[in-house]
Structures are given as structure tokens and as C-alpha cells.
Amino acid sequence: MRIDLHTHSAASDGTQSPAELVAAAAAAGLDVVALTDHDTTAGWEDARRALPPGLALVRGAELSCASIAPDGRRTPVHLLAYLFDPDEPTFAAARAGLRHDRVGRARRIVDRLVAGGIQVQWCRVEELAAGATVGRPHIARALVETGVIGSVDEAFADLLCRRGPYYVPKADVEVTEAVRMVLAAGGVPVFAHPFARRRGAVVGEDVIAALAGAGLAGIEVDHPDHDVADRARLATLTRDLGLVATGSSDFHGANKTVSLGRHLTDPASYDALIARATGPVGPVTG
Ligand code: AMP
Numbered sequence: 001m002r003i004d005l006h007t008h009s010a011a012s013d014g015t016q017s018p019a020e021l022v023a024a025a026a027a028a029g030l031d032v033v034a035l036t037d038h039d040t041t042a043g044w045e046d047a048r049r050a051l052p053p054g055l056a057l058v059r060g061a062e063l064s065c066a067s068i069a070p071d072g073r074r075t076p077v078h079l080l081a082y083l084f085d086p087d088e089p090t091f092a093a094a095r096a097g098l099r100h101d102r103v104g105r106a107r108r109i110v111d112r113l114v115a116g117g118i119q120v121q122w123c124r125v126e127e128l129a130a131g132a133t134v135g136r137p138h139i140a141r142a143l144v145e146t147g148v149i150g151s152v153d154e155a156f157a158d159l160l161c162r163r164g165p166y167y168v169p170k171a172d173v174e175v176t177e178a179v180r181m182v183l184a185a186g187g188v189p190v191f192a193h194p195f196a197r198r199r200g201a202v203v204g205e206d207v208i209a210a211l212a213g214a215g216l217a218g219i220e221v222d223h224p225d226h227d228v229a230d231r232a233r234l235a236t237l238t239r240d241l242g243l244v245a246t247g248s249s250d251f252h253g254a255n256k257t258v259s260l261g262r263h264l265t266d267p268a269s270y271d272a273l274i275a276r277a278t279g280p281v282g283p284v285t286g
């Protein structure tokens, strides 16, 4: 069984349509794929309709969250949410708010770039996003198109990085509150890539332990942005907290070099995870 529990489509900042993504997942030899676009379920229907025979789809999302320290400092973190009811109103409203804020935020990043003499057009970013959850990858692609920078990776390393002069933070949900919202919608919350340092600051193990107390179901242990030592430490933490360890590619199509199935979740962990869903949504098979 090949199980990849974290991928993005063009419903957020991946480059393939949800239908293309599930076809690619089958071609990559996956048995289970989770679609986890940022702050949206917009790709769920298209992915489900296009499911190739034998492939199981876990519908999910990756939520923009923050861990807030006692001194008020916010560390951006991501929470994966699986198999929640997309119509549960509180959680649906939170996702809509996050998406709405991302538009103004992306616009402000573009304004800053333009004020800095860098050639990029907001209308082109809008076109590239095409109604999807907008993010820095869309701005990066517009920058690559105008020849300002060579690749999406370079844009992230340079112009769009979190410490850079053009960066604007995005809205987020406090992560404990997000865990509770996912649970209330019948879903299964998993902490995404906790030690992905290239995203900026990371939270301590104490923060993850506190989330376990609030109902966190799992931790993404095997992820392209974790090195061997990170994965060993997270595997121990996951075991100590009695949580489920997951693995994934965090596939983003042509925006990243990683392939589908780069890391996998073992079948027993997968079974334990989906058994935690309490709502009307389950995995679907083509
Ligand atoms: P944003 O959500 O707008 O802050 O943008 C960050 C998102 O861009 C994360 O979800 C990353 O996974 C994604 N991303 C896509 N392509 C890249 C890349 N080449 N380098 C870094 N992050 C990327």
C-alpha cells in the first residue's frame, strides 16, 4: 500500500487540476492520496469525480494557523485536517475568512514589490490564481514570467522570503482553536511538517504536546523538509504522545521539485487515522 497524505492542486497553490492530480497519483502507483489544498475544499468534487479505479481519495485541507507564545509572538504553523464535514458552518466560515484575507495580503506583497521597482502585475497574479486560494507561489510564477527571477524556488529564497522587505504575513487561526474546529466538524487534525525550518521559526515539542491534549490525532513525521534527525525526533515524540505518525510528499506540481509518493504513511497508521473521523465524510474509492 502506497499512501501519500498531503498534496496540493490548482485549487490552491499546486499546478495541476484536482482531476489531473488524482490521475497523476494513480500513475505514480499510489493506493491512497489525500488532497489538502490550503484553506479550501474547492477541489474535492473535481477530484472525486475523476478518481481512477482502485485509487482511494481522502478529502482534506491544510489550514493556515499560528502558535501564539505567552509573550504574544506568533509562529505560523500548518494544520492538516482530514475527512471533516465541509458544510459545518463555523469551520467553513473560518476557511472563507482565511481565503478572503489572502487576496488583500497578496496584493500588498505585489504593491511592495512594485514600490521597490520590481516588475510584476497584480492582474497577472489574479489570472494565475484563477479563483483558487492565492499564495506566494502565484506571485512567484508572475515574477518568473516577467523574467525578474529564474524559478519559483529562487523567488521563495530571495524576494518572497519571510524575512525579506516585501513579505506581508497572512491571517491565521490560533492552532488550538483550529484543532477544536476540525474535531467539531468530525475531522481528524494532524500537525503538518513541524520541523520544516525553511519556512521560518518552528514550535517546540511542548506546543505539540499541548495540542495532543486538545485532541490532535497525528504528526507529519516523514516530510521532504525534515532531515533524518528531525524525523527520528518526531517519531519518538509521536510515540510518546500516543499519536499517529504520517508521511507525505507535500506535492505542489511544477511549483516544487518533489514527486508524488516521496514519503508515505504506513497502512496501520492510515487505518488508525481514518478511524478517528466522526462525521459524514469518509475516504472514497474510484
Ligand atoms: P503562502 O501560503 O502564500 O505564505 O506561501 C507559502 C506556500 O508556498 C507553502 O504552502 C509552500 O508549500 C508553497 N510553495 C510552493 N512552491 C514553493 C517553493 N518552490 N518553495 C517554497 N514554498 C513553496
Ligand code: ZN
Residues within 6 Å of the ligand: 008, 013, 014, 038, 252
Ligand atoms: Zn502550498
Ligand code: FE
Residues within 6 Å of the ligand: 062, 078, 192, 193
Ligand atoms: Fe504546509
Ligand code: FE
Residues within 6 Å of the ligand: 006, 008, 062, 250
Ligand atoms: Fe502543504
